[in-house]
Amino acid sequence: MQRLIKTTSKVDDVVAQHDTMAYPFLREIIDRVPAENRVGPMIKCETTGVPYRLRHFQKKWRDIANEVGVPVDVWNRDSRADGVTEGSDAGADLEHLRHHANHKNAQTTQRYNRKTLGKTRQVAELRVAHRDQKNVPQT
Known part of the structure; x- marks a missing residue:
């Protein structure tokens, strides 16, 4: 490890x-x-050899993002919420996600956890399966 x-x-x-x-x-x-x-x-600035200053990193990141086609409404900081959301969509336990994101409380992790089509689809599938179970004739 x-x-x-x-x-x-x-x-x-x-x-x-x-x-x-x-x-x-x-x-x-x-x-x-x-x-x-x-x-x-x-991650260090190629010209100075020290970590990037915030504004310089933001500009460099956006320049590269533009070059590879990342939409302008996507920011580098979105990757943190994306990680929590991806873990949630994959079925990770909220408490495990909290530890992974290093959040002090689960409410913070929940704020990072975005709504996705996969989540609503899973709820729909669970509802239909539950309904089907209830409608099975009893013998």
């Missing part, structure tokens, strides 16, 4: 841990960085 450990600054310096082996695409990117450089920030 290769762990990514980060102390968050938002909530009482809580430590978040993730097994990077569980994320094939992330692992592929990490493996491109020499092992001796995998300490501290790994």
